[in-house]
Amino acid sequence: MSGTTLRALWLSARAQLAALPKDEAERDARLLIQAAFRLTPAGFTANLGRIVPEGDPCKDHLDWMLSKRAQRMPVSHILREAVFWGRTFEVTSATLAPRGDTESLLAEALSVPFDTMLDLGTGTGCLGISLLAERKAAQGIATDISVEALAVAGRNAIRHGVEARLSCIQSDWLAQVTGTFDLIVSNPPYITEAAFATLAPEVREYEPKTALTPGGDGLEPYRILCAQTPAYLVPGGWLMVEIGYDQGPAVAALMEGAGLQRVTVVADLSGHDRVVRGQRAPLAL
Numbered sequence: 001m002s003g004t005t006l007r008a009l010w011l012s013a014r015a016q017l018a019a020l021p022k023d024e025a026e027r028d029a030r031l032l033i034q035a036a037f038r039l040t041p042a043g044f045t046a047n048l049g050r051i052v053p054e055g056d057p058c059k060d061h062l063d064w065m066l067s068k069r070a071q072r073m074p075v076s077h078i079l080r081e082a083v084f085w086g087r088t089f090e091v092t093s094a095t096l097a098p099r100g101d102t103e104s105l106l107a108e109a110l111s112v113p114f115d116t117m118l119d120l121g122t123g124t125g126c127l128g129i130s131l132l133a134e135r136k137a138a139q140g141i142a143t144d145i146s147v148e149a150l151a152v153a154g155r156n157a158i159r160h161g162v163e164a165r166l167s168c169i170q171s172d173w174l175a176q177v178t179g180t181f182d183l184i185v186s187n188p189p190y191i192t193e194a195a196f197a198t199l200a201p202e203v204r205e206y207e208p209k210t211a212l213t214p215g216g217d218g219l220e221p222y223r224i225l226c227a228q229t230p231a232y233l234v235p236g237g238w239l240m241v242e243i244g245y246d247q248g249p250a251v252a253a254l255m256e257g258a259g260l261q262r263v264t265v266v267a268d269l270s271g272h273d274r275v276v277r278g279q280r281a282p283l284a285l
């Protein structure tokens with residue numbers, strides 16, 4: 001039987017991705033082989049000597065995935081999934097792939113008590129779903145302007161068993177939202193129009209522009225959220241948003257201007273400003 005080894009396929013895959021930065025080519029070649037042959041990371045190493053027969057459908061699948069990656073499609077869009085806070089979320093061309101950076105916002109949100117939460121601009125639902133998965137008694141609403149993204153969030157809610165506690169509604173920010181919440185989170189589009197043009201092809205060409213940039217100075221969603229969300233917070237409730245590394249002072253000023261208290265800019269693990277949080281004044285006793 002003719003064939004090749006998995007090790008030879010791996011070397012060939014790295015060569016096919018040679019136009020990518022070297023560390024990305026090595027990482028992604030391995031990830032795609034693991035996905036094509038359904039191997040765990042440990043299984044990958046253990047199977048390097050395995051013979052892959054000519055015509056193996058897993059090899060055909062790998063070839064397809066490598067051709068997409070060589071065209072700069074991100075791995076999350078090829079695999080149609082990405083991991084966020086230890087859970088796997090479906091990703092499509094209608095959604096931003098969940099980012100490790102956004103785990104900083106989730107960590108901040110999990111540091112306050114809440115029974116009700118609102119996730120504005122939910123995308124895959126990674127924030128709202130993770131919040132409800134971590135707080136079994138909580139319930140909430142996830143919104144997006146994109147119905148296609150909401151469909152993905154709905155499927156992810158089922159996948160993670162929170163669908164009975166999460167309502168997914170189409171809304172232009174708060175336009176269709178009613179009620180008050182202990183916690184409001186949002187990772188809105190915040191990249192400036194100028195910076196959008198400089199993004200890597202993986203992001204600029206494959207992820208939805210409406211998920212990445214609101215145009216202009218990138219701050220318009222924060223102006224809307226800071227002006228409107230205080231009326232949707234219970235006394236003592238928190239608004240927490242993800243920001244770009246240089247937007248902390250501007251977003252903090254917007255929160256303070258909207259009357260929120262204890263406004264703080266929080267850095268991520270790399271030391272970059274990543275989250276701004278502010279609290280509606282608690283009821284006076």
Ligand SMILES: C[S@@+](CC[C@H](N)C(=O)[O-])C[C@H]1O[C@@H](n2cnc3c(N)ncnc32)[C@H](O)[C@@H]1O
Binds near residue numbers: 123211
């Ligand atoms: C940066 S993505 C964040 C997605 C997800 N929350 C996450 O953290 O991965 C921004 C999301 O906001 C949504 N969005 C953009 N404009 C919106 C608007 N006017 N009203 C509601 N959602 C909006 C986009 O469709 C996108 O899903």
